[in-house]
Amino acid sequence: xxxxxxxxxxxxxxxxxxxxxxxxxxLSGLVSxxxxxxxxxxxxxxxxxxxxxxxxxxxxxxxxxxxxxITAFIVGKILxxxxxxxxxxVSAGLSVIVFSVLLNFKSLTKGPLGIYGIGKPxxxxxxxxxxxxxxxxxxxxxxLFYALFVLIDKSSFGRALKSLREDEVLTVSLGYKTTKxxxxxxxxxxxxxxxxxxxxxxxxxxxxxxSFQLAEGIFFFTMITVGGLSxxxxxxVGAALLLTLPEALRFLGLPYETAxxxxxxxxxxxxxxxxxxxxxxxxxxxxx
Amino acid sequence: xxxxxxxxxxxxxxxxxxDEKAPKASAKPVVKIGxxxxxxxxxxxxxxxxxxxxxxxFEEFNKKLHKFDYQVIFxxxxxxxxxxxxxxxxxxNIDKADVLVTVMSNFGAVVSPMAEQNKVMHVAIATDPAVxxxxxxxxxxxxxxxxxxxxxxxxxxxxxxxxxxxxxNATGSQTMFDFFKKKAEQEKGLKIGQVYHxxxxxxxxxxxxxxxxxxxxxYILAFLFAPTIDVFMKQYKDGGLTIPVTGVETFTYLRNKxxxxxxxxxxxxxxxxxxxxxxxxxxxxxxxxYAEYMDFVMQVITFGYEGAKTKDKxxxxxxxxxxxxxxxxxxxxxxxxxxxxxxGQPVLKKIINAEPVVIEE
Numbered sequence: 204x205x206x207x208x209x210x211x212x213x214x215x216x217x218x219x220x221x222x223x224x225x226x227x228x229x230l231s232g233l234v235s236x237x238x239x240x241x242x243x244x245x246x247x248x249x250x251x252x253x254x255x256x257x258x259x260x261x262x263x264x265x266x267x268x269x270x271x272x273i274t275a276f277i278v279g280k281i282l283x284x285x286x287x288x289x290x291x292x293v294s295a296g297l298s299v300i301v302f303s304v305l306l307n308f309k310s311l312t313k314g315p316l317g318i319y320g321i322g323k324p325x326x327x328x329x330x331x332x333x334x335x336x337x338x339x340x341x342x343x344x345x346x347l348f349y350a351l352f353v354l355i356d357k358s359s360f361g362r363a364l365k366s367l368r369e370d371e372v373l374t375v376s377l378g379y380k381t382t383k384x385x386x387x388x389x390x391x392x393x394x395x396x397x398x399x400x401x402x403x404x405x406x407x408x409x410x411x412x413x414s415f416q417l418a419e420g421i422f423f424f425t426m427i428t429v430g431g432l433s434x435x436x437x438x439x440v441g442a443a444l445l446l447t448l449p450e451a452l453r454f455l456g457l458p459y460e461t462a463x464x465x466x467x468x469x470x471x472x473x474x475x476x477x478x479x480x481x482x483x484x485x486x487x488x489x490x491x
Numbered sequence: 492x493x494x495x496x497x498x499x500x501x502x503x504x505x506x507x508x509x510d511e512k513a514p515k516a517s518a519k520p521v522v523k524i525g526x527x528x529x530x531x532x533x534x535x536x537x538x539x540x541x542x543x544x545x546x547x548x549f550e551e552f553n554k555k556l557h558k559f560d561y562q563v564i565f566x567x568x569x570x571x572x573x574x575x576x577x578x579x580x581x582x583x584n585i586d587k588a589d590v591l592v593t594v595m596s597n598f599g600a601v602v603s604p605m606a607e608q609n610k611v612m613h614v615a616i617a618t619d620p621a622v623x624x625x626x627x628x629x630x631x632x633x634x635x636x637x638x639x640x641x642x643x644x645x646x647x648x649x650x651x652x653x654x655x656x657x658x659x660n661a662t663g664s665q666t667m668f669d670f671f672k673k674k675a676e677q678e679k680g681l682k683i684g685q686v687y688h689x690x691x692x693x694x695x696x697x698x699x700x701x702x703x704x705x706x707x708x709x710y711i712l713a714f715l716f717a718p719t720i721d722v723f724m725k726q727y728k729d730g731g732l733t734i735p736v737t738g739v740e741t742f743t744y745l746r747n748k749x750x751x752x753x754x755x756x757x758x759x760x761x762x763x764x765x766x767x768x769x770x771x772x773x774x775x776x777x778x779x780x781y782a783e784y785m786d787f788v789m790q791v792i793t794f795g796y797e798g799a800k801t802k803d804k805x806x807x808x809x810x811x812x813x814x815x816x817x818x819x820x821x822x823x824x825x826x827x828x829x830x831x832x833x834x835g836q837p838v839l840k841k842i843i844n845a846e847p848v849v850i851e852e
Contacts, residue, residue, distance in 0.1 A: 205609075209580040213573055306660050307688065315662045317597050319621055407576055409600040411662070414572050450577065453566070463530030463538065463567035 208334040212406055214446050215341035216399050221426045221438035222348040223395030228424070229433035229489060230361060231388050232368030234287065236420045237278070237294035240301035241271045241393040243415030245400025247305060250318040250410050260324035264401040268394045275393030276386065283385035286371070298417045305412035317411030321404050341402050345439070348395060352435040364388055365433070368489065429477060431487030440485055448473065519560045522796055524789075525582030526592045527575060527602070530567035536780050537594060538567065543774050544785035550773075552793060559796050564588065568598065575601045583609045589802065590614060590792055594781075596622055596662050603628050612804045614791060616784045618666045623831040627804060629811060631787050633759035634826075634834035635663075638739045639670035641837045642757045645851075646710060646737070647680055649755075655708040656686045657699065657715060657723070664714035667739050671712070684708050689719070696723050700730045711736045717744035724750035739837075744778065748845040755842075755850065760822035760835020786821035791833060794818055 220242060227235045248267030252258035258266070278297055285293050305312050312318070324331045324340060331337045355361045366374045367381050375381055404410050422445070430441020452466040483489070526545070530538035545563050552561075564586050566578040575593070579602045582588040590612045593599045599615030599622035606613035607625040615622050615630045623630040646654065658668045668686075675681050684706055687699050703711055713736050715723055720741065727736065728750055741756040742748060762770070762783035770779045791811055796802070799810040808831065816827045822835040839851035 204584065206577070206580040206584040209577050213577060303690070306690065309665075315597075315660045315665050316619075317600065317662070319600055403573070407572055407601055408604055409572070409597065411572070411597045413570070413597070450581075453581070462565070463535070463569075466567070467531050467569075 205334055208338050210446065210450060211338045212334065212341055212402075214443055215338065215345045216403050216406070217423075217426060217442035217446055218345045218439045219341075219348050219399035219402070220396055220423050221430065221442040222345070222352050222435060223392045223399070224423050225427045225430075225432060225434070225438040226352060226355065226388055226395075227392045228427060229431075229438075229487075230356065230368065231364045231385060232489070233282075233385060233389070234291040234424075235282075235294045235389065235392070236291055236417065236424065237282075237297040238392075238396050238423050239415050239417060239420035240298045241275065241396035242400040242403070242419070242423075243301055243305055243412070244271050244274065245397030246404035246410050246415065247312060247318075247400075248397070249401040249404045250321045251311065253322050253405075254318055254320055260322065260401070260405055261326075264398060267397045267401055271393045271397035272390055275390040279386035279389035279393075280382075282389060283382040295417055295420070298420050302412055302416050305415060312412070315411060317409055318404075319409050321408050321410065323405055337406060341406075344398060344402070348398075349435050349439065351395075352438070356433075356435065360384070360387075368433075425474070428484055428487075429474065431484030433488040434484075434486040437484055437486035444485075519558065520802060522559045522561050522590065522792070522802065523586060523588045524561060524563045524590045524592060524792060525578075525586060525588035526563060526565050526785075527568050527578045527582070527598070528565065528592075528594055529570040530565065532570050534570050538565070540780035540782040541565075541594070541785045543770070543776075544779075544782035545789060547769065547773050547782075548786050548789040552789075557793070557797055558800060559793075559802075561793065572597065572601055576605070579605045583611050589804070592785075592788055592792075593617070594784075596666070599628075599630065610804060612792075612808060614788050616781070616788060618663055620828075620830070620832055627808065629791065629808060629831035629833065631784060631791060631825075631833050632835070633740075633784075633822075634837060635667050635739075635759075636670045637834060638757050638759050638837040639667060639674050641839070642671060642712075642737070642739055643674045643678065643681065645755070645757065645839060647678075649710075651681060651709040653682045653684055653708045654710045654712050655684045655703050655706055656712040657696075658686065658688055658712075659715050659719060660688055660690050661716065664716065668714050671739075689715070691716075691719065693719070694722050696726050697730060700727055700732060703734065704730065704732055708734060710734065713738045713741050715741065717746070720745050721747060721750075742840075742842055742847065744780075748842050748847070751842045752845065753842060756840055757837050758840045758847065758849075759837055760825075761838060761840070761847075761849075762821055763823055766821040783821035787825075787833075787835070790818060790820050791815060 224238045227233050245267040248270055249263040252263035252266055282290060282293055306314055331340050363379050363384055367384055371381055426441040426445050427438055429444060431437025449470050452469055457465045528538040528541050529535055568574045568578055575598050579591060582591055591602055592614050593602050594616045596617040596619035599617040602613055603622050606627045613628045617630045618632055618635045658664050675683055711734055735754050737756045739757045740759050742751045743758055745751060762779050766783050770782055795807040795811040798814060799807045812827055815833055826834045838849050840847045841850045
């Protein structure tokens with residue numbers, strides 16, 4: 204049971220990341236590869252503040268969200284001047300910068316040695332030590348993020364974002380300040396990624412910079428592409444699929460000498476097949 | 492769309508319904524060992540070596556009389572922390588593993604609290620003693636503190652007064668350097684000049700080597716791993732430097748050892764000559780790629796279970812902690828420290844005719 208609960212917790216963390224990233228990529232059409240950076244900032248804020256400064260989880264998470272908000276607002280201002288491939292390249296650059304800072308700012312992050320003993324959240328004396336209670340808490344945040352996604356999707360703000368996605372020039376001509384919209388959604392998405400990072404750090408209880416590399420950002424991007432862009436349900440399905448598929452392959456009883464390689468081969472082949480048959484993703488409403 | 496969902500559902504269902512690898516019927520009680528290693532990706536050479544080591548170990552072990560049967564289950568963590576946690580849970584709860592084996596301190600650190608919580612024995616190949624904290628965690632270590640002390644003593648013995656350091660931003664090398672720095676600060680007999688930090692993917696050291704050449708330290712301490720050390724030493728030779736390079740495990744995995752001809756270094760409890768020969772015969776490989784540490788781990792586990800004559804994990808660990816200094820492992824004799832730290836003994840080696848030769852133990 205614990206194994207499935209563990210998968211459930213990781214699903215919740217990835218679902219939070221997928222929902223937040225899909226707001227930028229799906230709703231707004233901005234190909235952001237910076238998500239691993241914000242995920243990392245959120246995780247490190249919790250890790251540092253809880254282990255070295257005596258913060259509780261919620262306080263540390265709020266600081267992480269604030270830090271992500273400020274960083275994303277500043278970076279978002281710069282990013283909003285770019286479009287398409289350029290936006291992706293610049294956002295990938297941010298991811299590389301943050302990874303380098305996490306790896307090299309040893310006095311703060313402990314560099315490659317990582318940070319141990321990160322605590323669990325507590326509310327009014329109740330500690331979320333058990334995996335089941337942690338899963339319930341993480342799931343609550345997924346529901347909140349899902350609701351926020353749907354709310355934005357149906358709001359005038361969401362419609363402006365979708366208009367920007369379809370035709371930025373036309374949207375500007377209608378009087379919308381697109382840079383403001385781009386910057387706002389990017390900041391909101393980064394704050395949400397910070398929450399996912401906080402949960403990850405607390406659950407794993409140990410973090411090092413390897414979990415927040417650009418490759419992770421690409422993995423998050425794959426989740427929403429497979430699940431479907433601009434769809435809250437697609438984000439959740441994408442996260443679930445990319446998490447459970449490799450786990451299911453572990454039970455195929457492949458010969459152990461080649462099991463790891465075969466599992467990755469099958470996993471890769473399934474993704475290629477999926478993109479070939481359904482390029483817009485399972486529940487996608489938009490294609491990059 | 493429907494076809495696609497059908498295919499995916501079939502894969503998921505097939506995976507979920509597949510019957511677990513049933514242990515072979517045996518009169519002896521079975522000890523399940525779950526090994527979590529990187530089996531694919533950049534660090535897959537570690538997983539390959541670990542598989543070889545397990546096969547070689549049990550090929551010999553099964554010839555002897557033993558009280559338990561050992562079943563080893565390998566899982567690939569893809570070098571990812573999140574995977575490590577999931578796999579530990581799978582091995583504990585689905586496979587009902589009695590022992591978990593992990594490699595590298597950061598991956599051991601993820602499993603360590605889980606082992607405590609689930610009362611499962613965890614043997615880690617790690618350098619950080621924090622991984623060994625708690626009742627159920629044991630680390631098989633290359634003894635970084637001992638190696639750092641030994642390196643310091645050797646530098647003083649070789650008349651070093653001023654050194655420059657090149658250290659990779661990786662857990663093992665950083666831990667080693669931290670121990671060395673601490674020792675140097677305590678003893679005050681050696682001046683650490685410039686410290687250059689390099690990222691694991693860095694490939695151009697020419698500017699750094701030029702600066703080192705200008706500084707003229709007595710030694711260059713290189714805490715680098717393969718394949719970076721190969722690139723570093725090639726550029727060192729091309730740059731015409733003559734300042735000797737040394738460190739811990741510096742040339743152990745250097746493929747072209749002619750680049751470090753005549754240089755000495757501290758090696759971390761290296762594989763015994765007997766083990767290296769055995770490994771070469773069985774696998775045809777020139778390098779053991781840390782296989783000796785997996786052999787060390789398997790020996791510790793089987794030694795504990797066979798010696799304690801019970802599957803009670805606390806008794807097994809207690810037996811290991813109290814008796815394992817009697818073992819002769821693939822890395823030679825070991826020492827046991829409190830709280831489950833089993834250490835190999837460092838040696839001094841010199842590259843002579845492109846071969847590492849032990850010159851002091």
